[in-house]
Amino acid sequence: MRQATDDELLRLHDEIRSRRLARTKFLRLDDAGKRAYKAEKQRQRRAALRAAGEAGKPKATVPAIRDVLADAAAVLLRSDGHGADVIRAALAEAFQAPAMGMTVTGMARTGRLPPRLLPVDWSPVPKAALPSAPDLVPDAPVADVLDDLDGFEPPAFLRRSGY
Known part of the structure; x- marks a missing residue:
């Protein structure tokens, strides 16, 4: 120190x-x-x-964060991306108007909802394909694995917890 x-x-x-x-x-x-x-x-x-x-x-203030979230929602509505249906449902619920989601989608597509903080041409970049998950199926049959556990004593903390 x-x-x-x-x-x-x-x-x-x-x-x-x-x-x-x-x-x-x-x-x-x-x-x-x-x-x-x-x-x-x-x-x-x-x-x-x-x-x-x-x-x-810009500093990450609550109003700035709300503006970015609103901009991202408008981009999702404009491109009909994943989650656009959730945003439409939220708009319909918030304004108690079933067609409000489609109205706002139209506004986003025609440019009547200009972004506040994101660039006008911003769009989410798709993530590179994630590597495939490792094969979780064991090579050995389950019975063989269980046979290997004969005589295995769990640690004390597991025995006390009931596992």
């Missing part, structure tokens, strides 16, 4: 102290000062989110 140097410990102490001072300064503010402080922090947060989005790497 590495030991921290004196300089590292002093830097850590200074960081903790500065955070503690910032917190106590906030606690000493009156209501108007707290509102102004929070408003400024919210402006900074929104500016950072906007800058990240413009840079092409």
Whole structure:
């Protein structure tokens, strides 16, 4: 295990102290000062989110995640991919309108549902074919395998559990 140097410990102490001072300064503010402080922090947060989005790497906030899920659902509806029927059923249930799934599918196909975060031409890339599963059928007959288990004593933890 590495030991921290004196300089590292002093830097850590200074960081903790500065955070503690910032917190106590906030606690000493009156209501108007707290509102102004929070408003400024919210402006900074929104500016950072906007800058990240413009840079092409949006932060994973709940609204951004919902937007990506909505974009992916629109792509599935547009291409009639796997799961499109589930999305149509969810739309029909949510809006209590049986034809809503087909209406939204038409909107997705005509471009009336533009994506918010995914590129317009995005489509799911099919995964490469997975290697086939190993053969799970034993080469030896089951009776031969069971004969090999004669005299086998299970470990104590299995005996106590009832297996």
